[in-house]
Amino acid sequence: AQTVTQSQPEMSVQEAETVTLSCTYDTSESNYYLFWYKQPPSRQMILVIRQEAYKQQNATENRFSVNFQKAAKSFSLKISDSQLGDTAMYFCAFYNTNAGKSTFGDGTTLTVKP
Amino acid sequence: EPEVTQTPSHQVTQMGQEVILRCVPISNHLYFYWYRQILGQKVEFLVSFYNNEISEKSEIFDDQFSVERPDGSNFTLKIRSTKLEDSAMYFCASKEGLAGVIRDTQYFGPGTRLTVL
Numbered sequence: 001a002q003t004v005t006q007s008q009p010e011m012s013v014q015e016a017e018t019v020t021l022s023c024t025y026d027t028s029e030s031n032y033y034l035f036w037y038k039q040p041p042s043r044q045m046i047l048v049i050r051q052e053a054y055k056q057q058n059a060t061e062n063r064f065s066v067n068f069q070k071a072a073k074s075f076s077l078k079i080s081d082s083q084l085g086d087t088a089m090y091f092c093a094f095y096n097t098n099a100g101k102s103t104f105g106d107g108t109t110l111t112v113k114p
Numbered sequence: 115e116p117e118v119t120q121t122p123s124h125q126v127t128q129m130g131q132e133v134i135l136r137c138v139p140i141s142n143h144l145y146f147y148w149y150r151q152i153l154g155q156k157v158e159f160l161v162s163f164y165n166n167e168i169s170e171k172s173e174i175f176d177d178q179f180s181v182e183r184p185d186g187s188n189f190t191l192k193i194r195s196t197k198l199e200d201s202a203m204y205f206c207a208s209k210e211g212l213a214g215v216i217r218d219t220q221y222f223g224p225g226t227r228l229t230v231l
Contacts, residue, residue, distance in 0.1 A: 033218060043203055045222035100169055102220060104157040
Protein backbone atom coordinates (compact mmCIF):
# COMPACT_ATOMS: atom_id res chain seq x y z
CA ALA A 1 0.00 0.00 0.00
CA GLN A 2 1.12 3.52 -0.68
CA THR A 3 1.45 6.26 1.90
CA VAL A 4 1.67 9.98 1.26
CA THR A 5 3.05 12.35 3.88
CA GLN A 6 2.67 16.09 3.95
CA SER A 7 4.68 17.23 6.94
CA GLN A 8 3.49 20.84 7.01
CA PRO A 9 -0.10 21.10 8.28
CA GLU A 10 -0.11 24.88 7.86
CA MET A 11 2.00 27.43 6.03
CA SER A 12 1.79 31.11 5.30
CA VAL A 13 3.47 33.36 2.76
CA GLN A 14 3.40 37.03 1.89
CA GLU A 15 1.75 38.00 -1.36
CA ALA A 16 4.24 37.96 -4.28
CA GLU A 17 6.68 35.73 -2.41
CA THR A 18 7.57 32.12 -3.15
CA VAL A 19 6.55 29.14 -1.03
CA THR A 20 7.35 25.44 -1.20
CA LEU A 21 5.04 22.71 0.07
CA SER A 22 6.59 19.35 0.80
CA CYS A 23 5.33 15.87 0.03
CA THR A 24 6.96 12.49 0.42
CA TYR A 25 5.56 9.11 -0.47
CA ASP A 26 6.33 5.49 -0.06
CA THR A 27 5.69 2.87 -2.71
CA SER A 28 7.11 -0.24 -4.31
CA GLU A 29 5.46 0.58 -7.62
CA SER A 30 7.62 1.67 -10.54
CA ASN A 31 4.92 3.26 -12.66
CA TYR A 32 2.79 5.93 -11.08
CA TYR A 33 1.74 9.54 -11.31
CA LEU A 34 1.86 12.31 -8.77
CA PHE A 35 -0.56 15.20 -8.49
CA TRP A 36 -1.10 18.34 -6.51
CA TYR A 37 -4.71 19.38 -5.99
CA LYS A 38 -5.95 22.66 -4.55
CA GLN A 39 -9.03 22.78 -2.34
CA PRO A 40 -10.29 26.33 -1.67
CA PRO A 41 -12.94 27.05 0.99
CA SER A 42 -15.60 25.95 -1.49
CA ARG A 43 -14.05 22.47 -1.02
CA GLN A 44 -13.85 21.73 -4.73
CA MET A 45 -10.77 19.72 -5.73
CA ILE A 46 -8.88 21.52 -8.48
CA LEU A 47 -5.97 19.97 -10.34
CA VAL A 48 -2.85 22.12 -10.01
CA ILE A 49 -0.07 20.07 -11.59
CA ARG A 50 0.85 16.49 -12.49
CA GLN A 51 4.03 14.50 -12.93
CA GLU A 52 4.77 11.15 -14.52
CA ALA A 53 7.17 9.05 -12.47
CA TYR A 54 9.25 7.99 -15.45
CA LYS A 55 9.88 11.58 -16.55
CA GLN A 56 12.91 13.20 -14.96
CA GLN A 57 11.95 16.69 -16.09
CA ASN A 58 10.04 18.58 -13.44
CA ALA A 59 6.54 19.66 -14.42
CA THR A 60 5.69 23.35 -14.55
CA GLU A 61 2.35 25.09 -14.93
CA ASN A 62 2.60 28.88 -14.97
CA ARG A 63 3.48 29.94 -11.39
CA PHE A 64 3.43 26.36 -10.15
CA SER A 65 6.34 23.94 -10.44
CA VAL A 66 7.43 20.75 -8.79
CA ASN A 67 10.71 19.35 -7.57
CA PHE A 68 10.41 15.62 -8.20
CA GLN A 69 13.14 13.51 -6.64
CA LYS A 70 12.24 9.92 -7.50
CA ALA A 71 15.03 8.24 -5.55
CA ALA A 72 14.14 10.22 -2.45
CA LYS A 73 10.39 9.76 -3.14
CA SER A 74 9.85 13.45 -2.77
CA PHE A 75 7.44 15.66 -4.73
CA SER A 76 7.38 19.26 -3.53
CA LEU A 77 5.27 22.07 -4.97
CA LYS A 78 6.69 25.54 -5.48
CA ILE A 79 4.34 28.47 -5.88
CA SER A 80 5.99 31.60 -7.23
CA ASP A 81 4.59 35.12 -7.01
CA SER A 82 1.94 33.97 -4.52
CA GLN A 83 -1.49 35.52 -4.93
CA LEU A 84 -4.34 35.91 -2.45
CA GLY A 85 -6.36 33.45 -4.53
CA ASP A 86 -3.78 30.76 -3.81
CA THR A 87 -5.08 30.56 -0.24
CA ALA A 88 -6.39 27.00 0.04
CA MET A 89 -5.69 23.50 1.28
CA TYR A 90 -3.21 21.71 -0.98
CA PHE A 91 -3.24 17.94 -1.31
CA CYS A 92 -0.48 15.78 -2.70
CA ALA A 93 -1.80 12.61 -4.34
CA PHE A 94 -0.14 9.41 -5.51
CA TYR A 95 -1.88 7.63 -8.36
CA ASN A 96 -1.28 3.90 -8.61
CA THR A 97 -1.67 3.02 -12.28
CA ASN A 98 -2.04 -0.69 -11.52
CA ALA A 99 -4.75 -0.28 -8.89
CA GLY A 100 -6.28 2.72 -10.64
CA LYS A 101 -6.81 4.86 -7.55
CA SER A 102 -5.30 7.80 -5.74
CA THR A 103 -3.90 8.02 -2.23
CA PHE A 104 -3.95 11.49 -0.71
CA GLY A 105 -1.81 13.16 1.91
CA ASP A 106 -3.29 14.94 4.90
CA GLY A 107 -3.06 18.31 3.18
CA THR A 108 -1.29 21.60 3.85
CA THR A 109 -3.31 24.71 4.55
CA LEU A 110 -1.67 27.64 2.79
CA THR A 111 -2.54 31.21 3.68
CA VAL A 112 -1.32 34.03 1.46
CA LYS A 113 -1.13 37.27 3.41
CA PRO A 114 -1.51 40.70 1.80
CA GLU B 115 -13.67 23.22 -20.46
CA PRO B 116 -15.67 20.07 -19.58
CA GLU B 117 -16.30 19.51 -15.89
CA VAL B 118 -17.56 16.81 -13.60
CA THR B 119 -20.82 17.92 -12.01
CA GLN B 120 -22.49 16.64 -8.85
CA THR B 121 -25.95 17.04 -7.36
CA PRO B 122 -27.08 17.99 -4.82
CA SER B 123 -24.39 20.26 -3.42
CA HIS B 124 -25.66 19.60 0.10
CA GLN B 125 -27.87 16.78 1.35
CA VAL B 126 -29.26 16.53 4.85
CA THR B 127 -30.81 13.23 5.89
CA GLN B 128 -31.93 11.36 8.95
CA MET B 129 -29.96 8.37 10.21
CA GLY B 130 -31.24 5.17 8.64
CA GLN B 131 -32.52 6.85 5.49
CA GLU B 132 -31.32 6.03 2.00
CA VAL B 133 -29.52 8.67 -0.04
CA ILE B 134 -28.45 8.79 -3.66
CA LEU B 135 -25.66 11.09 -4.70
CA ARG B 136 -25.50 11.90 -8.37
CA CYS B 137 -22.61 12.67 -10.66
CA VAL B 138 -22.28 13.49 -14.33
CA PRO B 139 -18.73 12.62 -15.42
CA ILE B 140 -16.97 14.27 -18.33
CA SER B 141 -18.62 12.93 -21.45
CA ASN B 142 -15.76 11.00 -23.09
CA HIS B 143 -14.46 9.56 -19.83
CA LEU B 144 -14.66 5.84 -19.20
CA TYR B 145 -13.48 5.42 -15.61
CA PHE B 146 -15.44 6.69 -12.65
CA TYR B 147 -14.71 7.04 -8.96
CA TRP B 148 -16.13 8.01 -5.62
CA TYR B 149 -13.99 9.44 -2.83
CA ARG B 150 -15.03 10.87 0.49
CA GLN B 151 -13.56 13.40 2.88
CA ILE B 152 -14.70 13.52 6.48
CA LEU B 153 -14.37 17.07 7.77
CA GLY B 154 -10.78 17.82 8.73
CA GLN B 155 -9.47 14.52 7.37
CA LYS B 156 -7.84 13.35 4.19
CA VAL B 157 -9.59 12.32 1.02
CA GLU B 158 -10.24 8.57 0.95
CA PHE B 159 -10.89 6.28 -2.00
CA LEU B 160 -14.22 4.45 -1.96
CA VAL B 161 -14.72 2.75 -5.31
CA SER B 162 -13.75 2.70 -8.96
CA PHE B 163 -16.05 1.72 -11.82
CA TYR B 164 -15.35 0.75 -15.40
CA ASN B 165 -17.29 -1.01 -18.11
CA ASN B 166 -20.39 -1.17 -15.92
CA GLU B 167 -18.77 -2.93 -13.04
CA ILE B 168 -16.75 -2.18 -9.94
CA SER B 169 -13.00 -2.36 -10.58
CA GLU B 170 -11.82 -1.81 -7.05
CA LYS B 171 -13.32 -0.89 -3.71
CA SER B 172 -11.96 0.02 -0.31
CA GLU B 173 -12.84 -1.50 3.03
CA ILE B 174 -15.06 1.52 3.65
CA PHE B 175 -17.27 0.50 0.73
CA ASP B 176 -19.34 -2.14 2.51
CA ASP B 177 -22.76 -3.59 1.70
CA GLN B 178 -24.44 -0.31 2.60
CA PHE B 179 -22.90 1.30 -0.46
CA SER B 180 -23.62 0.69 -4.11
CA VAL B 181 -22.82 2.41 -7.38
CA GLU B 182 -24.63 2.46 -10.66
CA ARG B 183 -24.44 3.99 -14.08
CA PRO B 184 -28.15 3.97 -14.89
CA ASP B 185 -27.79 5.65 -18.27
CA GLY B 186 -25.07 7.00 -20.51
CA SER B 187 -24.40 10.11 -18.47
CA ASN B 188 -25.08 9.65 -14.75
CA PHE B 189 -23.01 7.84 -12.14
CA THR B 190 -24.63 7.39 -8.74
CA LEU B 191 -23.58 6.43 -5.22
CA LYS B 192 -26.30 4.99 -3.01
CA ILE B 193 -26.05 4.63 0.73
CA ARG B 194 -28.86 2.33 1.86
CA SER B 195 -29.11 3.12 5.54
CA THR B 196 -27.08 6.15 6.51
CA LYS B 197 -25.12 6.35 9.73
CA LEU B 198 -23.85 9.41 11.57
CA GLU B 199 -20.31 8.55 10.51
CA ASP B 200 -21.31 8.76 6.84
CA SER B 201 -21.38 12.54 7.21
CA ALA B 202 -18.69 13.74 4.83
CA MET B 203 -17.98 15.43 1.53
CA TYR B 204 -18.36 12.95 -1.31
CA PHE B 205 -16.38 13.57 -4.46
CA CYS B 206 -17.01 11.99 -7.82
CA ALA B 207 -14.11 11.79 -10.24
CA SER B 208 -13.65 10.58 -13.78
CA LYS B 209 -10.81 9.98 -16.18
CA GLU B 210 -10.59 9.36 -19.86
CA GLY B 211 -8.60 6.16 -19.95
CA LEU B 212 -5.15 4.68 -19.68
CA ALA B 213 -1.77 5.25 -21.24
CA GLY B 214 -0.27 8.56 -20.35
CA VAL B 215 -0.74 10.99 -17.53
CA ILE B 216 -3.16 13.23 -19.45
CA ARG B 217 -5.70 10.46 -20.14
CA ASP B 218 -5.01 8.94 -16.74
CA THR B 219 -5.69 12.14 -14.76
CA GLN B 220 -8.70 12.07 -12.47
CA TYR B 221 -10.88 15.16 -12.59
CA PHE B 222 -12.97 15.80 -9.53
CA GLY B 223 -16.44 17.22 -9.20
CA PRO B 224 -17.34 19.97 -6.71
CA GLY B 225 -18.53 17.45 -4.14
CA THR B 226 -21.76 16.75 -2.27
CA ARG B 227 -21.79 17.56 1.41
CA LEU B 228 -23.77 14.85 3.18
CA THR B 229 -24.99 15.57 6.68
CA VAL B 230 -26.58 12.71 8.62
CA LEU B 231 -28.61 13.76 11.66
